[in-house]
Amino acid sequence: MPVGHPNGTERPNLTAHGYVLQRMRQAILDGELPSGSRLIQAELAQQFDVSITPVREALRDLAGEGLVVFDPHRGSRVRSFDLGEVQEIYQIRMALEPLMVSRMIGQVDADRLDEAARLIRKMERTKDINVWSDLNRRFHACFAEEGRTSRLATILSGLRDSASVYVGLSLRASPERRAESDREHTQILEAYRRGDTEAATRLAVQHMRTTLVTIEEAHERGLL
Template sequence: MPLGQMRSGERPNLTAHGYVLQRMRQAILDGELPAGSRLIQADLASQFAVSITPVREALRDLAGEGLVVFDPHRGSRVRSFDLAEVREIYELRMALEPLMVQRMIGRVAPDRLDEAERLMRRMTRTKDTAVWSDLNRQFHACFAEDDKASRLATILGGLRDSASTYVGLSLRASPERRAESDREHAEILDCYRRGDTPEAVRLAVQHMRTTLVTIEEADAQGLL
């Protein structure tokens, strides 16, 4: 499928910027744009039949998500896989997420729990790895404090965004992990509804550790 096209039924009413962003995220997480690929703005604008501006904005957003890196001499490229970075991201998350769980159990508004459930249901329905990864990021954000009022939330939000890159890669390497993650999401949400702090902490850490192990195994098998 040419880079400028999206799968049938997956091009909603988006701005040019939103369309380019969504399609490029999809291409990177699906492996259509391999790690290290150079991203030349003029070429991308031609493929997407848009001006340079939405492409530049999309590359900036993808850099913020950790999917793209800027080299002052070579321009933009798809971020290369770095297992040491993955381990550091997940070690930090496993250390800090329990603090957020303990703060937020009993404080998450019912409407945010309902939103988490809607996101969870959408994850079980979509077949698109990039869409699933983005929904996964939004799902976990439902249980966090407002990052404008919390340094912990700001740090964890950044780590969560960086991890989404590797979540997508792990799902591409081990598709069976998706169903397991969906079940874990349901269990985590149930803990928040019941106010079970110890179990919510245990599940959150287990959820991240399993994802990290999946990534490590995929790397060892040369799948990343």
Template sequence: MVKLQLGSFKQAPRTTHATVTEHLRQAILLGQLPGGTRLVQSELAEAFNVSVTPIREALRELSTQGLIELDAFKGAVVRMPTLGDLEEVYELRSVLIPLVVKKSIARITPQDLQQAAVLLTQMEATTERELWVDLNRQFHNQLDNAAQATLLKQSLQQLSDLSAIYINLSFSEQPFRKEASEKEHRDILQAYKDKDVKTATKLILSHFNGTLDAARKALKKQPLATAGP
């Protein structure tokens, strides 16, 4: 039976389908629904107190986002993290970073920078890994979204979501990554404030490589997750 934390579940003002999708997405990204978890429509409908229809729509959307796999026989299953996916996610992010940094620094506002600083302060204050991972995702999205490029934003959003799964793994391998990451975030934010595209790009790529290395080591310790689909 799938167990979800639904204390904040609200249907308005979003559609039921959109609300269910977001709650399931967050549960997957934060590790509450780990890879391999079966998502039974009837159980989810009962947990959310909704009909099966919005559950079915939510699962279909999560499948297009690469977070779950739909099988005619097994049903919906949370996608297992793999080395192949990990390498591809970070390779794609690395390709897009120089472009998004250039666009973001050209258009970022003082309000954007202030909000990013607030998120960093919250990250440094928390000891909860799930919350930290979510704040980390928000921080990078805050900077990326300043680019004001719709298609680029959508691509980076999906990659950022997928990265959250591997960031969780990186902390299981290297708990000290929290302090190191926060220092890297401060340096990245300063480069944005200085409008230094070259330094910001270099820092972000180095930051991603640190997470990639830690997640790669963690995955290699999980035999069932090492192969790609």
């Protein structure tokens, strides 16, 4: 399926790898490349008018984001939606997030709180779901432990990355959820500013639970 230059426009001021990654991500999240679509490197390179290398690098990045899977016999393909996997991701996150909150409450410095506030403002302004999803992931990372020594942070970071795929898809199916989610982000930030462990925990878990329900409802309506 063709996913070359959108609307006949030329490639923007990005590296070949950056452009292919941007367009592939957009095509998958927009449904231009449906679940299960095979991704043949040579064909993609021809469509994007680039060499094989940036295509291979972009596919590797997309696999890391959970958008693409590698099959040793069939090559790369767009990841199929799996409701059971989504539910498991969120169940694990809801079980582990209270532990992260208890570790981080009172430890998040003013710079990170201010960065979280800036990210909320950017989410409220943008109309691009891809951009919003990335900002959303960065927002939640503001309240996580830093460094490679935290196994909890590593686990939750991987789960957030896996969930971001489904968050983007669900927001396209239920765009009204965006404003609600932005309000929840503000409430979570305010709880951290107050150092309120109970509120921060409750809000974080409820935020994830509501997102999961949105995904489940979109799936029931046949939109995912």
